[in-house]
Amino acid sequence: MTKRAESKYKIDRRLGQNIWGRPKSPVNRREYGPGQHGQRRKGKLSDFGTQLKAKQKVKGYYGNISEKQFRKYYQEAVRMKGDSGDNLIALLERRLDAVVYRAKFVSTVFAARQFVNHGHVKVNGRRVNIASYLVKPGDVVEVKESSRQLAFVMEATQLSERDVPDFYEVDHSKMTAKLTRIPLPSEVPYPTLMEPNLVIEFYSR
Known part of the structure; x- marks a missing residue:
């Protein structure tokens, strides 16, 4: 069984984007986050917040992979030759x-x-x-x-x-x-913008 511990549509709402492009996503109707304080959670993100959101978006898109496993993909991507962001997406697509x-x-x-x-x-x-x-x-x-x-x-x-x-x-x-x-990130048909370079920056802090 999948280890997903939360509704996949809460991932959409928390990020404020329809990351899988599905017609049933609640973001199509409600662009604010889940919970009673969801409508008050908007504000300018710091650099850390922007990087964290980019990481959550990529991690969520691929089935909400566990943090431990996702970090291993980052470590492998950095070890490989070439652009680390491209390598990260290549590993996830494989x-x-x-x-x-x-x-x-x-x-x-x-x-x-x-x-x-x-x-x-x-x-x-x-x-x-x-x-x-x-x-x-x-x-x-x-x-x-x-x-x-x-x-x-x-x-x-x-x-x-x-x-x-x-x-x-x-x-x-x-x-x-x-x-x-192996595809480049620009060739992967994401419904929304993915920024693997920000994911690499997040873990490189």
């Missing part, structure tokens, strides 16, 4: 639950994590039930044959609210997806 979500096998990233954890997904023909498993370019991710006719899977493939990015090769008739290359 997560198996992110691949399942991008391929439109399920409708949300939270459903993708649960779908992987419950053993419905194979990588290169072998069952993998770890949502944080890092997929490499060329790996073939597929939905287990006995799971392909599940109603929520079939509905997700027909969703019109988002498209499969062009750095994937997806065949919905066979329920397979291949990550063809």
